[in-house]
Structures are given as C-alpha cells and as structure tokens.
Amino acid sequence: MQKETHVFQTEVKQLLQLMIHALYSNKEIFLRELVSNASDALDKLRFEMVSNDQLSEGESALKIQLEFDEQAKTITLRDNGIGMTRDEVIENIGTIANSGTKKFLEKLTGDQAKDSRLIGQFGVGFYSAFIVADQVTLRTRKAGLAADQGVEWQSSGDGEFTLETIAKPTKGTEIILHLKEGMDEFLSAYRLKNIITTYSDHISFPIEMLEEQAVKQDAVEQDGENKDSDKSKMELVWKQINKATALWTQPKSEISDEDYANFYQTLSHDFEKPLATLHNKVEGTLEYTSLLYIPTKAPFDLYDRDRRYGLKLYVKRVFIMDDAEHLMPNYLRFVRGVIDSNDLPLNVSREILQSNHVVDKIRSASVKRILDHLVKLAKDEDASVYQGFWNTFGQVMKEGIIEDYANRDKLAGLMRFSSTHNQDAKQTVSLADYVGRMKEGQQAIYYLIADSHAAALGSPHLEGLRKKGIEVLLLSDRIDEWLVAHLTEFEGKSLKSINQGDIAELADEAPEVTEEEQQARTSLVEKLQQALGDKVAEVKVTHRLTDSPACVVAQEGAMTPHMMRLMEQMGQTLPKSLPVLEINPNHPLLQKVAILDEQAAIEPWALFLLEQAQLADGDNLAEPAAFIKRVNQLLASV
Numbered sequence: 001m002q003k004e005t006h007v008f009q010t011e012v013k014q015l016l017q018l019m020i021h022a023l024y025s026n027k028e029i030f031l032r033e034l035v036s037n038a039s040d041a042l043d044k045l046r047f048e049m050v051s052n053d054q055l056s057e058g059e060s061a062l063k064i065q066l067e068f069d070e071q072a073k074t075i076t077l078r079d080n081g082i083g084m085t086r087d088e089v090i091e092n093i094g095t096i097a098n099s100g101t102k103k104f105l106e107k108l109t110g111d112q113a114k115d116s117r118l119i120g121q122f123g124v125g126f127y128s129a130f131i132v133a134d135q136v137t138l139r140t141r142k143a144g145l146a147a148d149q150g151v152e153w154q155s156s157g158d159g160e161f162t163l164e165t166i167a168k169p170t171k172g173t174e175i176i177l178h179l180k181e182g183m184d185e186f187l188s189a190y191r192l193k194n195i196i197t198t199y200s201d202h203i204s205f206p207i208e209m210l211e212e213q214a215v216k217q218d219a220v221e222q223d224g225e226n227k228d229s230d231k232s233k234m235e236l237v238w239k240q241i242n243k244a245t246a247l248w249t250q251p252k253s254e255i256s257d258e259d260y261a262n263f264y265q266t267l268s269h270d271f272e273k274p275l276a277t278l279h280n281k282v283e284g285t286l287e288y289t290s291l292l293y294i295p296t297k298a299p300f301d302l303y304d305r306d307r308r309y310g311l312k313l314y315v316k317r318v319f320i321m322d323d324a325e326h327l328m329p330n331y332l333r334f335v336r337g338v339i340d341s342n343d344l345p346l347n348v349s350r351e352i353l354q355s356n357h358v359v360d361k362i363r364s365a366s367v368k369r370i371l372d373h374l375v376k377l378a379k380d381e382d383a384s385v386y387q388g389f390w391n392t393f394g395q396v397m398k399e400g401i402i403e404d405y406a407n408r409d410k411l412a413g414l415m416r417f418s419s420t421h422n423q424d425a426k427q428t429v430s431l432a433d434y435v436g437r438m439k440e441g442q443q444a445i446y447y448l449i450a451d452s453h454a455a456a457l458g459s460p461h462l463e464g465l466r467k468k469g470i471e472v473l474l475l476s477d478r479i480d481e482w483l484v485a486h487l488t489e490f491e492g493k494s495l496k497s498i499n500q501g502d503i504a505e506l507a508d509e510a511p512e513v514t515e516e517e518q519q520a521r522t523s524l525v526e527k528l529q530q531a532l533g534d535k536v537a538e539v540k541v542t543h544r545l546t547d548s549p550a551c552v553v554a555q556e557g558a559m560t561p562h563m564m565r566l567m568e569q570m571g572q573t574l575p576k577s578l579p580v581l582e583i584n585p586n587h588p589l590l591q592k593v594a595i596l597d598e599q600a601a602i603e604p605w606a607l608f609l610l611e612q613a614q615l616a617d618g619d620n621l622a623e624p625a626a627f628i629k630r631v632n633q634l635l636a637s638v
C-alpha cells in the first residue's frame with residue numbers, strides 16, 4: 001500500500017504541544033513510558049499464547065531491546081510482543097484521542113509543575129517520545145499476521161503522521177527516536193542503563209542492551225604457531241540490564257523504598273511518592289500476593305464515571321488484565337497496585353471475576369488491609385498525615401459508608417467533618433472527638449446539612465444549640481445526605497438532623513410563659529397557619545431560634561428540604577412533603593404581626609416569614625419576583 005498521510009485529532013495535537021513543553025524538566029520519563037508499553041505488549045502476547053502457542057512464531061523468549069546510534073543520533077526500542085495491525089496503529093496512536101483527553105485538557109491550569117504531574121497521571125505514554133525526539137518512526141507487526149502485514153508509522157509530532165505497509169519478518173514493535181538537538185545526553189550506554197535501572201528494573205521481562213565483550217577467536221586460527229597467545233576480539237553482544245523480576249514476587253527484605261516508589265510510578269504515572277505501600281504474601285488455603293499503594297494525590301479523574309479503576313490482575317505471574325474493578329470496591333478506586341493469584345484460572349474473564357469466591361476473599365482481605373492502615377494513620381501523633389489523606393480522598397471515603405456495609409463501623413471511625421466546635425470549613429472532627437465532647441445527658445450526635453459550609457454556619461437552626469453549647473456537625477458535601485441516611489448511629493449514639501423534628505435538649509428549656517402570653521402565642525400561630533394554608537404542614541413556636549424570626553424544619557421522619565432539592569436536581573419527582581414553619585414570638589417582626597387582626601394584613605407577613613426562612617435554608621423560591629414585590633410593599637408600609 002502507498003504511503004498515506006493522516007492528521008492528528010485536534011486534542012492529540014494539543015496534547016503533543018503541551019507535553020513537549022511541559023514535561024521538559026522530566027524528559028527521561030519517555031523511556032519509562034515506552035518500556036512500559038513494550039512490557040504491556042509482551043504481557044498481552046504471553047496471555048494470548050496460553051491458548052494459542054502459534055503466536056510465539058518460534059521465539060519463546062519475550063524481551064525488550066534498547067540500542068542507540070551515536071552517528072545517526074537515534075535510540076531504538078524493540079519488543080517481540082503482540083504488535084499492532086494497521087487499524088490498531090491508527091486507533092491507538094494518532095487520530096483518535098483517548099476518551100479522557102478532552103477532560104484532561106480542561107483540567108490544565110497553566111502552571112507547568114502541576115500540569116506536568118497531570119500529564120504523568122494521564123499516561124500519555126507513547127507521545128512522550130516527542131519530548132526528546134523530533135521524528136519518531138514506529139514499525140510494528142501483529143503476532144500471527146503474515147510478514148508483509150507490517151506497518152510503519154512516522155511523525156514529527158507537528159500535526160501529521162504517515163502510514164505505510166512494510167515487510168516485517170519479526171512480530172512486535174520497534175520505535176526509533178530521532179533525537180532533537182541538545183538531547184545527546186541520551187546517546188550514552190551509561191545514561192540509558194541508569195534510566196532503565198531507576199524506572200524499569202522490575203518490569204517482568206528482560207531489557208537488553210548491546211555490550212562489548214571479549215570473544216575467543218576461531219579455534220582454527222589458534223592452531224597456528226603461537227598457541228599460547230590468547231587471541232580474542234571484542235564483539236557486541238546483547239546483555240540483560242534490568243533485574244526482570246516482578247517486584248511483588250521478591251521478598252520484602254530485598255526491596256528498597258526506592259524500588260517500591262519507582263514501581264508505583266510505573267503503575268500509576270504519578271510522580272509523587274505514594275502515601276502508603278502495603279505488600280503482602282498470603283499462603284494457606286488461598287495463595288496470592290498483593291502490592292497495594294495509597295497515593296498521596298488524587299488522580300485528576302477521580303470522579304469521572306467513564307474512568308476505569310482497579311488493580312492489575314496477574315495469575316501465576318501472567319498478566320491478565322488492567323483495572324480489574326472487582327478487586328477493589330468503588331470507593332477505594334484510588335488504590336493502585338497488583339494482585340497475583342495462584343488460585344484463579346488463566347482464562348479468567350471480567351464476568352468470572354464478578355462472582356468468584358476467590359476474588360471475593362482477596363478483595364475483602366485487601367480492603368481490610370487498606371482500612372487498617374488508614375486507622376493506624378488516623379491514630380498517628382502527627383495528625384497532618386491522615387488529615388492530608390482526608391482532604392484528598394474524604395469525599396470518596398464517604399461513599400464507603402453507603403457502599404460497604406461490612407466495614408461501616410471502621411469507616412465511621414475514619415470520617416472527618418466540619419463542626420461548630422471550631423467553625424472551620426476543613427473537615428477535621430471525628431465522630432469520636434464529637435462523642436468525647438457531648439454534654440451530659442445529650443441524646444444524639446447532631447448535624448446540619450446545607451448547600452455550603454457558609455450556609456450551614458450561618459443557619460438560624462444553630463441558634464438555640466449554640467446558646468446551650470451543644471456541638472453540631474456541619475455537612476455540606478453533596479454526598480452527605482446519603483451518608484447520614486446510612487450512618488444512623490456511632491458507638492450507640494444516634495445521629496440526628498437539627499432541622500427535622502424536635503430536639504430534646506431544647507424542648508425542656510421552654511421558658512415559663514404567663515397564661516396571657518400563651519394565649520397570644522396560640523392566636524398568632526393560628527393566624528399564620530390560616531394565612532399560609534396548605535403551604536406548610538404546621539406552624540409552631542420554636543425552641544430552636546434565639547435571634548431569627550422564623551425557620552423551616554422537616555416533620556419527624558420526613559425528607560429534609562435539602563434532600564428534596566437534591567432529589568429534584570437528579571430529576572426525581574417526589575410528593576412534596578410540607579415544611580413546618582417555626583416562629584420566634586420574641587422577635588420584633590413577630591410582635592408586629594401579633595397585633596394585626598385583619599387576615600389581608602397578616603397574609604403578606606406570613607408569606608414573607610415563610611419565604612425568608614426557606615431562603616435561609618438554601619431553597620429557591622418558586623416566585624422570587626412576587627417575594628420581592630411583597631417585601632417592598634411591607635417595607636413601604638412601615
């Protein structure tokens with residue numbers, strides 16, 4: 001087939017530009033990325049060969065070779081892995097951007113240091129070749145196809161690439177980098193070897209480089225006169241330069257922190273050191289090894305629904321799949337690592353994983369390991385470490401309360417909230433802290449849910465409790481309504497919303513009122529009730545408020561207004577449950593209303609009190625213009 005030219009998709013073009021500039025300070029990672037791709041290609045072939053040994057094409061040793069040419073200024077990386085068809089080349093490296101690319105580009109900040117970290121996580125893999133090369137040639141042939149079905153891809157990274165069908169006798173992929181000006185540092189065996197042993201020592205396949213070695217001359221020649229002279233000449237031979245042992249199979253005592261960290265980088269593309277590394281070998285009825293990492297930074301697509309998460313699954317050292325999501329519950333999707341099982345079949349599929357007791361056991365033991373480690377971190381004297389974890393992953397951990405019933409108690413202990421104790425928007429208060437500060441006889445752990453921390457902190461509902469010195473947790477994450485629906489108690493203390501039903505601690509504080517006052521109150525309540533009709537479930541005198549004139553609360557057991565708003569935003573139509581309007585009869589506004597007699601005069605006040613209470617609660621008024629008109633009329637009339 002003739003050479004044809006294609007253009008990169010716009011997103012790919014943007015990405016290339018960005019990478020070339022932003023990753024400059026970390027340029028040697030190109031090699032790690034390409035080696036990682038080669039290793040993936042070998043993993044895939046090894047897996048395919050389990051059911052089809054023809055694919056080996058007579059080459060049983062799977063390996064990666066690296067060489068450089070000082071004159072031509074090129075570096076070549078070669079693997080004898082699975083290779084790619086023409087269509088796969090087009091799809092994988094060229095016209096079609098990775099599904100995350102757009103989202104990734106939207107996340108960019110313009111700050112080089114931050115962006116380069118993002119790029120790393122995003123795993124731009126192959127394109128990182130253009131950090132050091134101004135021309136890249138990729139030659140590949142899919143294992144199992146005929147020798148003349150090879151493909152050559154070529155690009156200088158400036159918007160276009162060419163494709164040509166070529167003959168390639170050996171399966172696999174070869175990438176030739178034509179180095180840019182100023183990149184001569186990579187034309188050095190020492191430097192290349194160093195990068196490989198730093199980043200790719202524990203890739204499970206051998207990586208070879210050419211090395212000079214003295215080789216004995218032919219025996220015939222040696223038969224001559226000078227028999228003793230040890231004639232030998234220097235020759236280049238392929239020598240393995242990495243350890244090529246999967247890191248997790250090594251004894252812990254032989255693995256340095258650096259080894260662990262470098263392997264984490266290979267897995268996650270994250271430049272940051274992981275927060276925790278948990279390496280376990282399990283023997284007995286079940287045999288497997290797990291190497292789990294808790295990252296320090298969240299991946300940029302932590303909340304991306306399309307993103308696949310999970311661990312790499314190996315069976316008896318053979319790579320099976322990436323993102324085996326059944327090995328970790330969804331809420332621990334930020335955990336990276338490897339599980340290598342001796343008990344699963346090699347032909348295991350995602351479907352089998354879904355309902356497999358071996359997987360279930362590995363998963364629950366792995367979850368336990370992660371949670372136990374977090375519990376330990378949370379107890380650490382240096383609170384900043386766990387706090388840092390919570391600031392990054394707290395919202396996701398909250399999903400655990402909903403998702404993971406078996407571990408609910410442990411998870412509850414790991415939760416952190418904002419509270420009136422320190423008023424801070426940062427979530428630093430644990431339920432145990434709260435319980436430790438509970439007043440004598442306090443009935444429940446109180447919380448308030450609002451749309452934002454500021455709205456919660458300024459809520460009129462807090463007034464009465466604040467006066468009594470009772471702490472209230474302030475919840476304003478979207479997930480909090482679901483959290484409290486599932487977390488109804490902690491250490492025998494129930495959790496209770498302060499804008500739903502009555503609060504025992506406040507009811508017993510009702511101040512003495514004279515019979516006359518009581519009558520006046522009853523009549524005020526009746527008047528408002530009549531004016532509001534079916535807009536409210538009830539009007540009653542509050543114990544909650546000290547400064548504000550009124551507030552809305554939900555009836556005991558009914559959905560809070562905040563929850564109703566969330567459900568509506570999610571497109572759920574619900575039968576309206578009406579709010580209870582609580583009034584503060586000591587407030588000057590209410591005293592004003594108390595002396596009005598005519599229903600026509602009371603009505604705008606009643607509506608105004610209800611609507612301002614709803615506004616303070618974060619509700620959107622159905623008729624804002626009518627509200628403003630009413631307020632203006634009332635203001636003009638005073």
Ligand SMILES: Nc1ncnc2c1ncn2[C@@H]1O[C@H](COP(=O)(O)OP(=O)(O)OP(=O)(O)O)[C@@H](O)[C@H]1O
Binds near residue numbers: 082084093122269
């Ligand atoms: N040496 C190779 N042999 C076979 N296929 C390859 C090779 N290098 C790249 N590919 C194919 O090209 C795709 C894109 O590679 P790239 O490195 O850009 O991203 P990735 O490997 O999918 O992502 P990540 O780098 O995050 O693992 C790969 O998924 C793979 O299918």
